Structures are given as structure tokens and as C-alpha cells.
Amino acid sequence: MELSAFSNHCRAKIDQVCIDFINQLNLANTLKASILYSYTAGGKRIRPLLLLAMVQAFNEDINKAINTAASLELIHTSSLIHDDLPAMDNDDYRRGKLTNHKIYGEATAILAGDSLLVNSFQLIIQDDKLTPLTKLALIDKLANCTGANGMIGGQQLDIENDNQALNIETLKKINLYKTGKLIEFSLVAPAIICNQDNEIILQLEQISFHIGIAFQIQDDILDVIGNKSITGKSTNSDNKNNKVTYVSFLGINKAKQELIFHFEQALNILRRLNLHSELVEAIFNLIIKRDK
Amino acid sequence: MELSAFSNHCRAKIDQVCIDFINQLNLANTLKASILYSYTAGGKRIRPLLLLAMVQAFNEDINKAINTAASLELIHTSSLIHDDLPAMDNDDYRRGKLTNHKIYGEATAILAGDSLLVNSFQLIIQDDKLTPLTKLALIDKLANCTGANGMIGGQQLDIENDNQALNIETLKKINLYKTGKLIEFSLVAPAIICNQDNEIILQLEQISFHIGIAFQIQDDILDVIGNKSITGKSTNSDNKNNKVTYVSFLGINKAKQELIFHFEQALNILRRLNLHSELVEAIFNLIIKRDK
Numbered sequence: 389m390e391l392s393a394f395s396n397h398c399r400a401k402i403d404q405v406c407i408d409f410i411n412q413l414n415l416a417n418t419l420k421a422s423i424l425y426s427y428t429a430g431g432k433r434i435r436p437l438l439l440l441a442m443v444q445a446f447n448e449d450i451n452k453a454i455n456t457a458a459s460l461e462l463i464h465t466s467s468l469i470h471d472d473l474p475a476m477d478n479d480d481y482r483r484g485k486l487t488n489h490k491i492y493g494e495a496t497a498i499l500a501g502d503s504l505l506v507n508s509f510q511l512i513i514q515d516d517k518l519t520p521l522t523k524l525a526l527i528d529k530l531a532n533c534t535g536a537n538g539m540i541g542g543q544q545l546d547i548e549n550d551n552q553a554l555n556i557e558t559l560k561k562i563n564l565y566k567t568g569k570l571i572e573f574s575l576v577a578p579a580i581i582c583n584q585d586n587e588i589i590l591q592l593e594q595i596s597f598h599i600g601i602a603f604q605i606q607d608d609i610l611d612v613i614g615n616k617s618i619t620g621k622s623t624n625s626d627n628k629n630n631k632v633t634y635v636s637f638l639g640i641n642k643a644k645q646e647l648i649f650h651f652e653q654a655l656n657i658l659r660r661l662n663l664h665s666e667l668v669e670a671i672f673n674l675i676i677k678r679d680k
Numbered sequence: 681m682e683l684s685a686f687s688n689h690c691r692a693k694i695d696q697v698c699i700d701f702i703n704q705l706n707l708a709n710t711l712k713a714s715i716l717y718s719y720t721a722g723g724k725r726i727r728p729l730l731l732l733a734m735v736q737a738f739n740e741d742i743n744k745a746i747n748t749a750a751s752l753e754l755i756h757t758s759s760l761i762h763d764d765l766p767a768m769d770n771d772d773y774r775r776g777k778l779t780n781h782k783i784y785g786e787a788t789a790i791l792a793g794d795s796l797l798v799n800s801f802q803l804i805i806q807d808d809k810l811t812p813l814t815k816l817a818l819i820d821k822l823a824n825c826t827g828a829n830g831m832i833g834g835q836q837l838d839i840e841n842d843n844q845a846l847n848i849e850t851l852k853k854i855n856l857y858k859t860g861k862l863i864e865f866s867l868v869a870p871a872i873i874c875n876q877d878n879e880i881i882l883q884l885e886q887i888s889f890h891i892g893i894a895f896q897i898q899d900d901i902l903d904v905i906g907n908k909s910i911t912g913k914s915t916n917s918d919n920k921n922n923k924v925t926y927v928s929f930l931g932i933n934k935a936k937q938e939l940i941f942h943f944e945q946a947l948n949i950l951r952r953l954n955l956h957s958e959l960v961e962a963i964f965n966l967i968i969k970r971d972k
Contacts, residue, residue: 413828415857416836420828470794475786494767495839498790502762503828505797510827513820520812527819528805535802536705536712536795544708547787565707 391670395437398450398457402436405458409511413503422492422500426469427462430483434675435574436461441667442578442592455515456526456577459508463534464570466504469497471543505534518581525580533569542566549632556637560601567607568600591657598654602676605647608633612640614679651676683962690732690742690749691725697750701803705795714784714792719757722775726967727866728753733959734870734884747807748818748869751800755826756862758796761789763835797826810873817872825861834858841924848929852893859899860892883949890946894968897939900925904932906971943968 406427413420436457443453472479472487473494479487489497512518512526532538542565549558575592612635634643654672658665702715728749735745764771764779765786771779781789804810804818824830834857841850867884904927926935946964950957 413833415829415833416840418840419833419836423828470790473790475790496836498762498765498767499828499832499836499839502793502797503832505794506823506832507827507829509801510820510823513816513823520816524805524812524815528802531798531802531805535799536715536791537707537799540791540795540798541705541707541711544711544788544791547791548708548710 391667391674394441394444394667395433398437398440399433401454402433402440402458402461405454405511406462409458409462409507413507418492418496419499419503422488422496423465423504425491426488426500427465429485431461431465432674432678433461434671435464435570438571438574438668438671439577441671442575442665443581445663445665445668446578446582446584447664448578448582452515452517453578453581455511456518456581459511459530460570460573460577462504462508462511463530463539466501466508467539467543467570469504470501473497476543476547522581526577529576529580530573533573537565538569539566542569554632556634559632559634559637563601563604564597567604568596571600571603572596588661591661595654595657598650598657599672599675602647602650602654602672605634605643605650606676606678608635609640609643609647610679611635647676683959683966686733686736686959687725687729690729693746694725694728694732694750694753697746697803698754701750701754701799705799710784710788711791711795714780714788715757715796717783718761718780718792719754721777723753723757724966724970725753726963727756727862730863730866730960730963731869733963734867734957735873737955737957737960738870738874738876739956740870740874744807744809745870745873747803748810748873751803751822752862752865752869754796754800754803755822755831758793758800759831759835759862761796762793765789768835768839814873818869821868821872822865825865829857830861831858834861846924848926851924851926851929855893855896856889859896860888863892863895864888880953883953887946887949890942890949891964891967894939894942894946894964897926897935897942898968898970900927901932901935901939902971903927939968 407424410420410423410427413423439457439460440450440453443450468482469488471477472482473489480490481487487497488500492500509527509530512523512530515523518526534540536544542562545558545562546566549562572593575596576589579589579592611633634646637643638646651672655669658668658672698719699716702712702719705712705715731749731752732742732745735742760774761780763769764774765781772782773779779789780792784792801819801822804815804822807815810818826832828836834854837850837854838858841854864885867888868881871881871884903925926938929935930938943964947961950960950964
């Protein structure tokens with residue numbers, strides 16, 4: 389199956405599962421509306437697509453992983469809502485639309501993110517195609533990749549190092565956690581679902597390290613040269629916020645070289661695994677060549 | 681065992697598990713420090729104590745439930761950090777100490793709460809005394825009681841109804857979720873751990889409904905007549921915030937009657953279950969007679 393057909397097929401499934409799930413969170417209607425707003429505000433669903441492509445690379449039925457992929461996308465949605473808050477990056481726009489707190493207010497935006505962080509795990513629990521032990525391993529890995537030693541910890545490192553002189557190693561560490569850890573879940577969750585051994589998981593973690601950095605460098609490049617009408621964000625916002633990025637460190641040309649270096653490292657490790665990973669490669673390509 | 685001996689014994693165990701767990705969240709040191717600050721800032725550990733007392737009422741070893749009780753206390757800690765935020769209740773003091781965001785800033789306080797919401801579930805996963813199916817049932821129940829259809833949804837209802845004319849039924853609904861749902865977990869988690877049937881679980885949910893309301897009424901009464909040096913909060917803060925409470929609705933005397941009514945309802949249902957529930961009763965007494 390080609391990437392576009394695969395993407396359309398999978399996105400429809402993921403969106404259906406996520407939207408049905410959000411619609412059940414109906415105790416407080418404004419809270420549900422706010423969660424739905426951010427979930428449906430666009431987004432390429434890169435992380436769940438990567439997860440499902442990896443499941444296919446292991447020759448396994450992607451239906452075994454739809455709920456897991458959906459839970460990952462909901463966690464990602466939560467991080468966008470919280471990262472945009474005034475106390476964090478203070479962004480008014482995301483994907484060309486007003487951010488969650490600009491529409492629903494800060495309190496609801498905080499609670500929307502909180503709900504997603506908690507309820508998303510239930511999608512894995514409710515999946516009747518996984519064994520109890522697989523579910524527990526997935527929840528544990530997702531909590532690790534998301535929590536204080538994962539994405540959220542990376543966001544904290546980012547805040548602490550904001551407006552400070554930091555070296556490129558620290559920048560990489562921030563990205564490894566803030567951006568890389570949910571990508572790591574995209575690649576490792578399929579290995580858990582497909583009962584792969586630890587050696588494979590270690591290789592997948594290596595790949596996600598490189599792809600996470602490539603992803604972030606592309607983000608930084610787009611911030612400088614991107615077209616606001618495409619990215620939906622103000623160009624040069626990192627510079628205005630005095631944010632240290634790969635581009636401010638290396639300049640645009642060296643940043644592009646670094647991006648290609650990490651992309652190729654990821655591809656090399658992936659190819660040595662000898663999986664049916666054409667779609668995974670196509671998504672990697674999408675990540676580094678995206679224009680938003 | 682008497683309540684004070686039981687409490688001291690259990691608190692020491694819960695604190696040890698929680699503090700060891702928090703110390704492992706060491707990617708970003710400020711984040712860890714901020715979580716530790718709020719966890720160790722006091723608190724009576726009522727919810728985990730109730731949970732362990734209920735396990736004992738079922739004649740089961742409390743060691744099977746320490747991790748579950750600890751995860752509940754960490755979720756509760758998260759809710760305190762987020763509820764105090766400027767966008768929420770905007771409180772400067774909690775338990776007589778500066779609130780988390782007053783010390784660590786709003787961004788870190790948001791991320792500290794986020795981490796706890798995510799990582800707490802791992803304490804249940806890591807427990808080697810529970811079967812995989814029990815762990816999944818506990819995580820599912822905890823996510824339900826915490827998320828958009830639980831405590832977090834209740835906080836949203838509270839925000840939406842702030843400063844508005846609302847009736848006492850709406851006030852009860854808010855409390856049922858905002859305060860009652862974590863108490864429900866305290867009582868139902870032991871039934872899950874001890875393999876009780878659904879009929880028992882329904883009774884326990886009824887008890888938690890009444891105790892949740894009693895707990896909240898006592899909170900509202902303390903807000904009016906409490907001593908700040910004991911409660912650690914400003915007296916009359918609800919009134920200053922134009923917050924509708926049981927006391928503003930009913931007046932202090934009828935609020936006290938209502939408290940006793942719900943307390944007795946809870947006791948009646950509990951006693952009909954014929955468990956060894958002396959300690960559970962003693963903790964209920966503690967809840968409605970507390971002075972902070």
C-alpha cells in the first residue's frame with residue numbers, strides 16, 4: 389500500500405476511535421468541547437501513523453494497534469494544549485487556529501490537558517485484541533515516555549534552559565526527551581505488541597533518538613524559513629522568544645546537514661533490522677521534508 | 681490496632697513508597713524538587729489511609745495495596761498543585777506553606793501536576809503482589825475517578841458554576857465528582873484487590889457519595905469558622921471568591937445537620953456490609969470532625 393492510501397486509511401480509523409472516546413468524556417460539556425476542539429484542529433497524526441507503519445513492518449495486523457496509536461495521539465494533543473499556555477510558550481495560534489486557552493480559557497485548557505493525560509491510558513485497557521501483560525507493558529512504556537522522565541521532563545528542561553546560554557549537547561538532550569520520547573513510543577510500542585526481544589527494542593530506541601533530533605531540526609528550520617500561511621505559526625517566533633535552536637546554534641546550512649546526518653543514521657539502523665519497513669521510511673521522509 | 685497506630689504505620693509505608701518513586705523522576709531536578717515539595721508539604725493522607733483500612737475490613741493484607749494507595753495520594757497531590765494555580769483557585773498558601781507555583785513558577789507547577797497524573801499509574805504496574813487483570817482494573821478505575829468523568833470533570837463543573845446562581849443539586853453534583861470520586865477509589869479499589877462482586881462495589885460507591893458530601897461540607901464549614909493557624913488557609917476565602925458553598929446555601933447550622941445526615945447514611949450502608957470496618961468508621965469520624 390502506498391503512503392497516501394495507508395495514511396488516509398489509518399487516519400480515519402484513529403480519528404474515529406479518538407473522537408468516539410472523547411465523546412464519552414461528557415460529564416462537563418465545555419471540557420469535552422475543548423478537548424474535541426484541539427483534537428480536530430488539524431495535525432498530521434505522524435506519531436500514530438508511524439506506530440501503525442511499524443506494526444505493519446513486523447507483518448502484524450494494524451488493528452491490534454489502533455487503540456494504542458489513538459492513545460498516543462491523545463497524549464500528544466494534551467502536550468500541545470499545555471505547551472501553548474501563557475505560563476509555557478504563550479502561543480495564541482496553533483496550526484493556524486486560536487490555541488485552546490484563547491477559546492476556552494486557561495483553566496479549561498489545563499483541565500483538558502489533564503484529562504487527556506489520564507484518560508488516554510484507558511484506550512489501551514479497553515482494547516480486546518491485546519493480552520493483559522501486553523497492555524500493562526504498553527501503559528508502562530507510554531507513562532515513561534510521557535512523564536517526568538520523558539516528554540514532560542523534556543519540556544521542563546526546555547523551560548529551565550530558556551534564554552540561557554546552553555550548549556548543543558544540552559539542546560540535544562532536551563529534544564531527546566521533549567520530542568524524541570513520543571516518537572520512541574511510536575517505534576517501541578509495535579515491538580511490544582509484536583513480542584519482539586530487547587535487542588530489537590534497543591535498536592528502535594536508537595532510531596527514535598535520531599528521528600527525534602531530525603524532527604526538531606526541521607521544526608527549527610521551518611520557524612525561520614517557513615511560510616506562516618502553511619505552518620500556521622508566526623515565523624521567527626523562536627528568535628523573538630530568544631529561544632536557542634539548532635538554527636541559532638549552527639546556522640541554517642549546518643542545521644540542514646545535521647538533519648540529513650540524523651535522518652541517514654536512522655535509516656541505516658532501520659534497514660539493518662530487515663523488516664518490511666517501506667512505509668516507515670516514507671514517514672521518516674515526510675517528517676524531514678514537511679513544510680509545516 | 682487503634683487508628684493512631686494504624687495511621688502512623690500506614691503513613692510511613694505510603695510516604696516511603698511515594699518519596700522513593702518521586703526520587704526516580706530525576707531527569708529534570710527542579711521538576712522533581714517541585715513534586716517532592718508538594719508531596720511533603722503536609723496532608724493527612726486520608727484517602728490512602730481509607731483505602732488501606734478498607735483492605736483490612738476485607739481481612740486482606742494491606743501490603744497488597746500500598747502501591748495502589750500511594751498512586752492515589754500522588755494523583756491527589758497533582759490535583760492540589762493544579763487547583764491552586766492562578767488560572768484556577770489562585771491560592772498562595774496551602775497547608776500553611778506557599779503553593780507550588782509561588783515557589784517554582786506556574787510552568788513547573790503545571791508540569792509537576794502533569795507528571796504525577798501520568799507516572800502515578802506506574803506504581804500499580806510495578807506492584808508484584810497483584811495479578812495483571814487486577815492491575816488493569818485498578819488503573820481503569822483510577823483513570824475513571826480522576827479524569828474528565830471524575831475529579832477533573834468535577835473541577836471543570838466547579839469552574840463553570842463559579843460566581844453563578846446554582847442550586848444545591850448542582851453543588852452536590854460538583855462535589856460528587858470533584859471530592860467524591862477519589863474517595864470512591866479509596867473504597868472501591870480494595871474491593872477490586874479483594875475480588876469482591878459488583879453488588880458490594882455498588883454499596884461502596886453509595887458510601888463514597890455520602891462521605892464525599894460530608895467531607896466537602898466540613899471543608900466549607902472550616903472555611904467560615906476555621907482557624908487559619910490550623911487550616912493553613914485564609915478564613916472566609918470562599919466568601920471572598922464569591923464561591924457558592926453548602927454554608928452559603930444552608931447557613932452554618934443546617935450545613936452541620938446535612939453533614940451529620942450524610943455521615944450517618946454512609947455508616948448505615950457500611951454496617952450492613954458486615955465487614956471488620958472499625959478503622960474505616962474511625963477514619964470517617966476523623967473526616968467529619970477534622971479541624972483542618
